[in-house]
Amino acid sequence: MNKKLFLLSIGIIIIILIIVLLIFLNTRKEENNNNLKIAVVIPLTGAVSEPGQDFLNGLMLAKEKLNSNNIDLYIEDSQSDAKDGVMACKKLLDTQDVDIIVSMQSAVVMPILSLADQYNKPLLATLISQNEFTQKSKNAFRLFTYAEQDAGLMADFANKKGYKKVSIVAINDEYGQSMAKYFKEKFKGSIIYEEKFEASESDFRTILAKTSGSDATYFLGYNPHYINFFKQREELGNNITILSNENMASNYIRSQVGSLYKNLYATAPPTILSDNIKEFKDEYYKKYGKMPDWTAPYGYDAYLVLDAIQKSGKKPIDALHQIKIQGLNGPISFDEKGESYLPLVVIEAKNGNVELVQQ
């Protein structure tokens, strides 16, 4: 092997290590800084980047609006990947000595929870449906609805509506499968057809044909899936009723499908119908030039929680158990397990808009 090249490579490695060390030493915590330091580890690239960016936009909008200078946000990209999320979080925990971790997406949150326990820092998570999350650690706090609550409400609604035969079509990931599982447990009728689909799926015509004998279809996915489902339902002349959750109440979906946005019931936070959210939407549109999607309010609420913690002057984990604030998604407080029990209602899509059906 070429000795020069070998030495050159060793030299490059040493230089990179020195750079990392120098930067690390220069970014050590400032001793007199009493600001609340937050590690924000969210997907800004990768498969879940859209909700991640939307969440970040909501978080930054709240920061700007509250104009609080006592909260330092350190933002890292988890790249929708567990390994990268863990590395990003470790970097912040070690170089910035953060007080709280904020993260999203189950595949990243679960390994980060181990880090949170190792460093004894509270982890405030969203976009994680697994019931077990808050049961695993005293540092786990969920600012999101959980699968049993969300799917249970929709199953209850389906029972009251008198549906006897329902199909389940759910994306094959933690979110879709958790929701499907709890819907099946709570629904009293029969599940006559069940299908899982991958994130890359765009053609639901065959699935729609198979669900035609059902009273309704419980459909769970993300924006592109919902949009395609609506359009293909119309194309096939299939008038099946869709049951879903707040993902489907998204403004973006409504804007894309227009008059096709009908024959749908979904669970959603009650604030979707209130004026509070309208003001937030206007401010969001003014700042970013587009309407917020469904994770932006969670980002906004996450900042409200952080602001409340900072103002309380207490240890973050104690403050989290004691705060009671009003967020965009409803009243926020955390019980002894770390659950926030955000309220949900059932809404109906009518004429391109949404109306309340069941509390």
Added chain:
Amino acid sequence: MFSAYLVSILILVGMAIIESLALQLAVGFTGLLNLGHAAFYCIGAYTAALLALAGYPFWLCLLMAGVVPMIFGFLLALLTNKIKGDYFALATLGFTFVVYAVALNWTDLTNGPLGLPGIPKPNLFGLDFSDNISFLILILVITLISYLIIKRITISPFGKVLAATRDNEMATKVLGKNTFKMKACALAINAFFAGIAGSILAYYITYIDPSSFTIMEMIPTLCVVIIGGLGSLEGTVIAAVILEILPEPLRFIGFSSSIIGPARQMIYALILLVILIYKPRGFWGKVKLE
């Protein structure tokens, strides 16, 4: 005392080295463009995770994390014996997709998309490796042993026959060598060490789910093998170290939060492109990838 962050980087470097050395044996030394490498990595990770969660000792989990993928490696060699080149690559790629689909859908075994959380940290004959420094030492030992074994294989007469098979399989057959046996062994050894790397990932992250084992996860490993140079273990090691460490300083560049993620990935890709333009065979390449 070493920062936990720097220790974490070194742990990932160790994992990357083992994974890349394994793939180098198949691609660089045997001429098999094995795109099933991610599948072996996945099988190893799940084997170790399931055994660890069932309470089996660490040494057994680690060993089985290598042996189980090795069996699959051998079976894959058997099935792809008659196909070569691009067709072989496609067949192994198909295997990766199959394994991913099984990990995603066989929920009774793998828990599907919900993943396997709470994988316990290793404990070897009473020695606890739950803290970062001791885990790093364990990984460095495993990495060194892996390197020495693969190095020994490549300089042995067996390794020479592998290289001959890579360069001209027909001529090697004419000389009376059983090239199927050579390729099957190479693929099996590739699978063994890929499985070991997968098990280290499982123990380090303490949570695995199918999304960590798609074909996209193999791209960085393939980059290391190509940039380091085909047929060079030393090049592979150095390339693994460089490419694993490279993104880390980028985290400290003060980009606006809205473009942090995309900006970092663009810079990383640009650096890789520059390296490949000026050294298309990689730093220490001995053969061309054909």
